Amino acid sequence: MEWFNVGKIVNTHGISGEVRVISSTDFPEERFAVGSKLGLFKPDEKKPIMVKITSHRKHKNFDLVTFEGHFNINQVEGYRNAMLKVSEHELEDLEEHAFYHYEILGCQVFTLEGRDIGKVTEILQTGANDVWEVTPERGKKHYIPYIEAIVKQVDPDEKKIIIDPMEGLLSE
Template identity: 50%
Template sequence: MTELLKVGKIVNTHGVRGEIRVISTTDFAEERYAKGTELWIEHPDTKKNTPVVVASHRVHKNFDLLTFEGYHSINEVEPFKGSTLLVTKDQLSELEENEFYYHEIIGCTVYTDQDEELGKVKEIIETGANDVWVIRRSSGGKDILIPYIKDVVKEIDIEARTIYIQLMEGLVE
């Protein structure tokens, strides 16, 4: 089977007509959840993957609300709560130069421009203005929050899984 990538987490049901509430981990929710798109639902306990086809998508209070073809009631989607929403790697579209998918950034090791290892990117937070990368320190201690802006992020090497940044005053305590 082709590699599957996480695009969201099903956190709850919504209403009684089979709608689910998703916290997305994708930059491209409109494309990812377009009507007719095939997704996979991975159950947290069994790790069994269930294929589903998106019937509808809308945004409500920072959540993506989805319905799937063939699932018309809360009882049918209730078992999906807590599951992970996945797409196949071949469903990803080509990005412009200097654009990256979250899965390409998360797990990369971050170094300062002085070659000091800071840690690995563990999460990406969307703020509206720019993404913020959460770095788990190699040395332990509090996570470092790095804004994804040109002044800070200087070089990204996806193949080598490395990122070089220029530390701005106040970024690291």
């Protein structure tokens, strides 16, 4: 079974078992919703501890969560630097033309004419739309906005993306 990161526990918060999480999910409201089940992976351990969220709130840049059966700081102290992950079975179906980052990263990008542009190496979230950093074998990186006018086809199974770059987008 595959697991996908949704956050990292960076510290405890208070004395009642609350932990501070730096979220790495596009859906923190869903991932950290009361009743959600996550795998907690301690550093250097391969097997997850399954936890169930009993509370979630935002505090500064953190998500603060508590787990079922964890009522004080002593029970969560050892979770510092642990990763919270969701199993592939818990992934939500996304609407059409929406993809999880793991599906896009590593995809090879081609123009309509078949020219190889490079691989998607990073996804930048700009607010309006995502921008994909595409790194070629040689030369400088390209930044491709994920908009309908440019991105014509995404095939995560084949790890292939077809774009119709507007003039100047792929300047060398």
